[in-house]
Amino acid sequence: MLEAANIIKTFRTRGVESPALAGASLTVAPGEFVAIVGRSGSGKTTFLNILSTLLTPDSGQLRYKGEDITALPPAALNRLRREDFAMVFQFHYLLPCLTARENVLLPFLHSLAPVSAEVRRRADACLDRVGLGGKGDKLPGHLSGGEQQRVAIARALVKRSAVLFADEPTGNLDRTTGESVMDLLADLGNDGLSVVMVTHDEAHAARAHRTVHMADGVMA
Amino acid sequence: MNILVIPLRNLRMKWARSLLLLLVFTLGVASIVALNLVSGVVGESLERKLVAYGANILVMPRTEKLTVSYGGFSMGDMLLGASDLDEARTMERIAAIHHGSRVSAIAPKLVSMARVDGTAVGVIGVRWEREMAIKGYWAVDGEFPAREDGVLAGSRAAASLGLVPGDTLSLGSRTAVVTGVLRPTGGDDDSVLFTGMDFAQAAFGRPGRADYVEVAALCAGCPIEEIVDQIAEALPGAEVQALQSVVRQRMYSVDFVQRLILSVSLIILLIACAMVGATMLSSVNERIREIGLLRSLGFSRPGVFAIFCFEAVVLGAAAGCLGYVAGHALSLRVIGALDITEGATLAFSAAGLALTCLLIVAVSVLSAFFPAWKASSVEPSEALISL
Numbered sequence: 001m002l003e004a005a006n007i008i009k010t011f012r013t014r015g016v017e018s019p020a021l022a023g024a025s026l027t028v029a030p031g032e033f034v035a036i037v038g039r040s041g042s043g044k045t046t047f048l049n050i051l052s053t054l055l056t057p058d059s060g061q062l063r064y065k066g067e068d069i070t071a072l073p074p075a076a077l078n079r080l081r082r083e084d085f086a087m088v089f090q091f092h093y094l095l096p097c098l099t100a101r102e103n104v105l106l107p108f109l110h111s112l113a114p115v116s117a118e119v120r121r122r123a124d125a126c127l128d129r130v131g132l133g134g135k136g137d138k139l140p141g142h143l144s145g146g147e148q149q150r151v152a153i154a155r156a157l158v159k160r161s162a163v164l165f166a167d168e169p170t171g172n173l174d175r176t177t178g179e180s181v182m183d184l185l186a187d188l189g190n191d192g193l194s195v196v197m198v199t200h201d202e203a204h205a206a207r208a209h210r211t212v213h214m215a216d217g218v219m220a
Numbered sequence: 221m222n223i224l225v226i227p228l229r230n231l232r233m234k235w236a237r238s239l240l241l242l243l244v245f246t247l248g249v250a251s252i253v254a255l256n257l258v259s260g261v262v263g264e265s266l267e268r269k270l271v272a273y274g275a276n277i278l279v280m281p282r283t284e285k286l287t288v289s290y291g292g293f294s295m296g297d298m299l300l301g302a303s304d305l306d307e308a309r310t311m312e313r314i315a316a317i318h319h320g321s322r323v324s325a326i327a328p329k330l331v332s333m334a335r336v337d338g339t340a341v342g343v344i345g346v347r348w349e350r351e352m353a354i355k356g357y358w359a360v361d362g363e364f365p366a367r368e369d370g371v372l373a374g375s376r377a378a379a380s381l382g383l384v385p386g387d388t389l390s391l392g393s394r395t396a397v398v399t400g401v402l403r404p405t406g407g408d409d410d411s412v413l414f415t416g417m418d419f420a421q422a423a424f425g426r427p428g429r430a431d432y433v434e435v436a437a438l439c440a441g442c443p444i445e446e447i448v449d450q451i452a453e454a455l456p457g458a459e460v461q462a463l464q465s466v467v468r469q470r471m472y473s474v475d476f477v478q479r480l481i482l483s484v485s486l487i488i489l490l491i492a493c494a495m496v497g498a499t500m501l502s503s504v505n506e507r508i509r510e511i512g513l514l515r516s517l518g519f520s521r522p523g524v525f526a527i528f529c530f531e532a533v534v535l536g537a538a539a540g541c542l543g544y545v546a547g548h549a550l551s552l553r554v555i556g557a558l559d560i561t562e563g564a565t566l567a568f569s570a571a572g573l574a575l576t577c578l579l580i581v582a583v584s585v586l587s588a589f590f591p592a593w594k595a596s597s598v599e600p601s602e603a604l605i606s607l
Binding site: 049052054055074075078079080081082083087089091093095096097098102105106107109110111112113114115155 | 221222223224225226229230232233234509510512513514515516517518519520521523599600601604
């Protein structure tokens with residue numbers, strides 16, 4: 001379903017080159033939950049950002065459903081991010097001016113077309129699923145860190161995407177809250193959604209169907 | 221619910237910032253509106269007062285000049301065509317032109333020659349009230365003629381003819397009485413005698429006729445050429461000329477006031493725009509992660525651009541409406557306080573309100589253009605990965 005082959009990425013800041021990926025490769029099957037584990041600086045977040053099209057590789061190939069998506073035009077890239085890919089970040093990145101429900105609906109607020117009643121119902125169902133039923137009208141500032149991350153997960157779920165990318169989704173949460181978020185992600189994997197998660201926590205990685213280790217920008 | 225909910229909620233959430241920005245922008249718009257409304261009224265009032273210093277359009281009979289000579293003998297210049305105008309018809313038609321409201325005074329003249337004690341002198345028949353409307357600088361020793369046979373003598377003419385108030389003299393077939401002597405004006409008025417139009421027409425046997433008509437038109441609202449064209453159209457047998465030097469002099473004074481106010485308005489507008497631009501730019505920097513998130517969710521660049529522009533549209537529309545109403549109210553107070561605008565009125569214009577709103581929205585969006593463009597150029601990777 002998603003295939004990255006020999007991805008190379010080097011960051012350049014003021015003439016200084018910092019190699020991040022030196023030929024990383026990965027294949028994710030439909031409904032597979034893959035955890036990418038590695039130390040800080042191993043290149044796992046850069047790799048995840050390239051997989052999710054947030055970052056362009058210097059070389060290598062990224063294929064999704066058999067199509068090369070390495071150099072898609074901006075409009076096609078936006079459509080892919082909008083419809084097929086979903087992201088959960090270490091920080092929840094909720095818009096503070098929108099309620100929890102509106103934040104969940106955010107992927108559908110990209111145009112002047114109004115959000116349908118069906119999508120609203122789906123948003124409420126997603127909030128219920130992450131245990132936030134009844135808190136849809138609250139602003140992010142009135143929710144705990146764990147609840148905010150759940151809203152972010154609900155936002156990823158509402159699109160019914162094919163692949164969910166999660167970058168240290170529990171990194172900013174306490175142990176108990178982190179566990180409940182992991183339960184959610186594991187459930188999603190079991191529901192047929194492909195999940196690619198970056199973590200440095202081996203225990204959380206053990207919940208995935210497959211764990212991949214990264215070191216120095218390549219798969220260990 | 222659609223994309224517009226994001227800028228609207230953002231404005232509401234940051235209400236203190238939004239309110240402050242709105243206040244500054246509204247004050248700017250109110251100042252500009254008030255300055256422009258007041259300048260319009262002051263300009264027109266100023267021009268009305270300047271009318272007292274002379275006419276700016278001359279209406280004469282259309283004639284052709286022919287220099288005749290035959291057999292080596294020159295008979296001089298001969299005029300072909302109508303030699304005078306029908307006074308009542310001419311005045312009526314001038315008053316009825318499309319820009320009739322811009323015509324401030326119509327002063328007909330009948331020019332004749334007379335001999336007083338053997339000395340030739342020009343006699344000008346005038347309508348006193350109309351003449352005095354365009355000769356506000358006249359000052360008289362004695363009195364302005366109140367009687368039909370009254371004569372006002374120019375200073376040089378009075379000196380050469382030895383006339384003083386109370387003297388009687390023969391003009392054409394009638395006897396007239398000098399009621400006053402004009403103080404020196406430095407112009408043609410000093411060398412002639414002025415009488416009432418009816419008296420001159422009767423004395424010189426030309427009832428209902430006028431040789432030319434001076435017109436004082438207000439040029440601030442429309443170009444003088446338009447008024448000239450309309451008078452020419454209304455009077456096919458007449459030649460109509462704009463006295464360009466008078467027009468230019470008068471418009472210079474009016475334009476100076478209006479240019480000064482326009483400059484001040486532009487400075488205020490620039491400051492307001494800079495405020496909006498700077499605030500939007502700081503908002504973009506502050507919300508860089510939000511923008512990164514939106515881009516990662518598949519929002520297009522135009523979509524992000526629209527979010528920031530719409531905030532500017534809302535601010536601009538609100539500031540435009542509030543500013544126009546406040547500016548109108550302010551200008552009413554200012555006009556009431558100014559002596560120069562005595563009697564001036566200012567009607568509330570819905571079209572003015574709509575135009576101001578549109579203009580301010582455009583200016584506001586223009587101010588937010590760079591910040592919005594900057595926001596739309598943010599790559600999600602740059603905004604989110606940097607953390």
